[in-house]
Each structure stands twice: as C-alpha cells, then as structure tokens.
Amino acid sequence: MNNSNTSDTIRLDNLTIGYKTHDGIRTVAKDINASIKSGKLTCLVGTNGIGKSTLLRTLSGFQPRLGGSIVINGSELSGYTPRDLSRIVSVVLTSRPSSINFTVEEIVALGRTPYTGFWGTLNDADKEIVSESIRLAGISHLAKRNAMSLSDGERQKMMIAKALAQQTPVIMLDEPTAFLDYPSKVETMLLLTRLCREEGKTIFMSSHDLELVIQLADILWVMEQGGTISVGTPKALADEGTLSRFIERTGIMFDKEAMRITVCKSGAD
Structure with missing residues (x-):
C-alpha cells in the first residue's frame, strides 16, 4: 500500500x-x-x-x-x-524473551489473538496475514525456524512481524x-x-x-x-x-550543518 x-x-x-x-x-x-x-x-x-x-x-x-x-x-x-x-495499537518491547519454544511463524501468529482469542484457530485469511507480515519483515526464510535459534536482529524482526500481524494502524x-x-x-x-x-x-x-x-x-x-x-x-x-543543547558535552560536538556527532580526542593534533 x-x-x-x-x-x-x-x-x-x-x-x-x-x-x-x-x-x-x-x-x-x-x-x-x-x-x-x-x-x-x-x-x-x-x-x-x-x-x-x-x-x-x-x-x-x-x-x-x-x-x-x-x-x-x-x-x-x-x-x-x-x-x-x-x-x-501494537507494542514491541525491548526485553529479550527468556524462552521461546515456538517457531517464528507460531510467534507471529500470536499477533492474530485480538481477532481469534488466545486459543483461537487461524482461518485461511489469518494464515495469509501471518505470511504477509513475515514477508514484510523480510524473514520469510526464517518462518519454520525455532525462535530460540534466532540472532537478536532476527528476533527483533520477528516481533515487528508479530505487530504487523496484529494489523494495527x-x-x-x-x-x-x-x-x-x-x-x-x-x-x-x-x-x-x-x-x-x-x-x-x-x-x-x-x-x-x-x-x-x-x-x-x-x-x-x-x-x-x-x-x-x-x-x-x-x-x-x-x-x-x-x-546541540541535548548532545554536546565536554569532548562531544554536534555539527548541525553536516548533522553529525563527533568525538574530540584529547591531545589530538
């Protein structure tokens, strides 16, 4: 869209x-x-x-x-x-899950809970939404993987896919x-x-x-x-x-023209 x-x-x-x-x-x-x-x-x-x-x-x-x-x-x-x-509203929190013995697809499917209930069965339309959410997050190749085997970056994309499956604006x-x-x-x-x-x-x-x-x-x-x-x-x-007011401290400068933060090395030429 x-x-x-x-x-x-x-x-x-x-x-x-x-x-x-x-x-x-x-x-x-x-x-x-x-x-x-x-x-x-x-x-x-x-x-x-x-x-x-x-x-x-x-x-x-x-x-x-x-x-x-x-x-x-x-x-x-x-x-x-x-x-x-x-x-x-869907929310993606910072905390790492301690144990997830589910596949990526199963975790993302939990995003459909507002529509199916926690133990609800996914219909064909729900499954298509889950698949599309996984695709949008760029992790289709991980769909069948156990979530515990993911890297931090992959896990974060999985949680974003779950939010997408929730279909919130x-x-x-x-x-x-x-x-x-x-x-x-x-x-x-x-x-x-x-x-x-x-x-x-x-x-x-x-x-x-x-x-x-x-x-x-x-x-x-x-x-x-x-x-x-x-x-x-x-x-x-x-x-x-x-x-500048927010960023700058001793040894830290903000160039508002280049929109860059620089660190001043003490004793540098």
Missing part, C-alpha cells in the same frame, strides 16, 4: 505523565501538546531515566495519564476497551535497536521507515541510537530535563539549537 499523504493518528492535548511513588505522585512531563502522523517515522530520544518509557507506556494504554487527553484515530484513549485498543516500539549490532540496527530502522511510507503505519519509537535517528527519523521528540519535549524534524531541531 502506497500512502503519500499523512494525517494525525494520535493527538496529545495538555498531556501530563508520571506515576505513583511511596511519597505520592511523580510528574515526569506536563502540558505536552503534539501529534503523531501516519506515514512518518517518529522517534523519541532522551537520557536514561528521563521518562521515555513512561511516555511510551502512557500512549500505549499500559499506564494511566495524570492529566490532559490522548486521542487516537479520533477517539479518546480511555474510551477504548482493551480488546478494541489491541486492534488499534499504530505500532509503538521501546528501544527496537537495543542489543543489535550496527548493521542490524540500520536494517531495523530502514524496515520501520519502509512500513511508515509504504504501508501507511503510524510508528512511534524510543531510541538511544541518536546518530541513526537523526539520519532516518522524519520527526524527532527530544525529551529533556524538567519534562520539556521539543518536537520537529531533525533539521529544524538542529537549526534551533535543540540538538
């Missing part, structure tokens, strides 16, 4: 996120006003512990918001039943390039970009691979101390100084 037009799939109005602690409520970020569009790869970056996972979990419906609204596909997030939401991913070697990181990012542009998916992902997302993201969300979130194209955020 070719989708040259983009539209707002998710809209955040005065959103406040956070969580309960023993001492009360900890606010991570407040008054977030932004939108996430279909057909554009949107990447969230920020330092460790800044609250990226809290934001992702809130947008996915796993964690309650503290205030404001989240509208997905024209409806308030809180208005969806869990079953209905599972047909709108929105896919959210928490650090999808974690644990991957550099070529696998690039392959995964290019796959997500292709799914946005060719399949019209709305993809929102967090990442620590700053150099990659600067090059490949259509839209960046930069989460900074104090709960500030800056949103824009990588070039726009570079031009206004947001990326």
Whole structure:
C-alpha cells in the first residue's frame, strides 16, 4: 500500500505523565501538546531515566495519564476497551524473551489473538496475514525456524512481524535497536521507515541510537530535563539549537550543518 499523504493518528492535548511513588505522585512531563502522523517515522530520544518509557507506556494504554487527553484515530484513549485498543495499537518491547519454544511463524501468529482469542484457530485469511507480515519483515526464510535459534536482529524482526500481524494502524516500539549490532540496527530502522511510507503505519519509537535517528527519523521528540519535549524534524531541531543543547558535552560536538556527532580526542593534533 502506497500512502503519500499523512494525517494525525494520535493527538496529545495538555498531556501530563508520571506515576505513583511511596511519597505520592511523580510528574515526569506536563502540558505536552503534539501529534503523531501516519506515514512518518517518529522517534523519541532522551537520557536514561528521563521518562521515555513512561511516555511510551502512557500512549500505549499500559499506564494511566495524570492529566490532559490522548486521542487516537479520533477517539479518546480511555474510551477504548482493551480488546478494541489491541486492534488499534501494537507494542514491541525491548526485553529479550527468556524462552521461546515456538517457531517464528507460531510467534507471529500470536499477533492474530485480538481477532481469534488466545486459543483461537487461524482461518485461511489469518494464515495469509501471518505470511504477509513475515514477508514484510523480510524473514520469510526464517518462518519454520525455532525462535530460540534466532540472532537478536532476527528476533527483533520477528516481533515487528508479530505487530504487523496484529494489523494495527499504530505500532509503538521501546528501544527496537537495543542489543543489535550496527548493521542490524540500520536494517531495523530502514524496515520501520519502509512500513511508515509504504504501508501507511503510524510508528512511534524510543531510541538511544541518536546518530541513526537523526539520519532516518522524519520527526524527532527530544525529551529533556524538567519534562520539556521539543518536537520537529531533525533539521529544524538542529537549526534551533535543540540538538546541540541535548548532545554536546565536554569532548562531544554536534555539527548541525553536516548533522553529525563527533568525538574530540584529547591531545589530538
């Protein structure tokens, strides 16, 4: 499916996120006003512990918001039943599965659960969707392999295929390039970009691979101390100084013209 037009799939109005602690409520970020569009790869970056996972979990419906609204596909997030939401948003988490004694095809088929139930039998249409999802993820040659035998990169593609089999317009991913070697990181990012542009998916992902997302993201969300979130194209955020402020430290420089991060070697000529 070719989708040259983009539209707002998710809209955040005065959103406040956070969580309960023993001492009360900890606010991570407040008054977030932004939108996430279909057909554009949107990447969230920020330092460790800044609250990226809290934001992702809130947008996915796993964690309650503290205030404001989240509208997905024209409806308030809180208005969806869990079953209905599972047909709108699929989530790919970072954690490595401890044991998977299933084939790749069987794991991807679990993406059909919102339509069949956990023990549901796949009909011919379901099987075709699973096969097509595996093809889109570029792992047709792995379909019959045991998932335990996969490399980290292959396993990540399998989980993306499972999200595709769920047939949701929105896919959210928490650090999808974690644990991957550099070529696998690039392959995964290019796959997500292709799914946005060719399949019209709305993809929102967090990442620590700053150099990659600067090059490949259509839209960046930069989460900074104090709960500030800056949103824009990588070039726009570079031009206004947001990326320099976020990236630069002693010995680390950001060239906003070349859109490159460089490390200054101490004592170099």
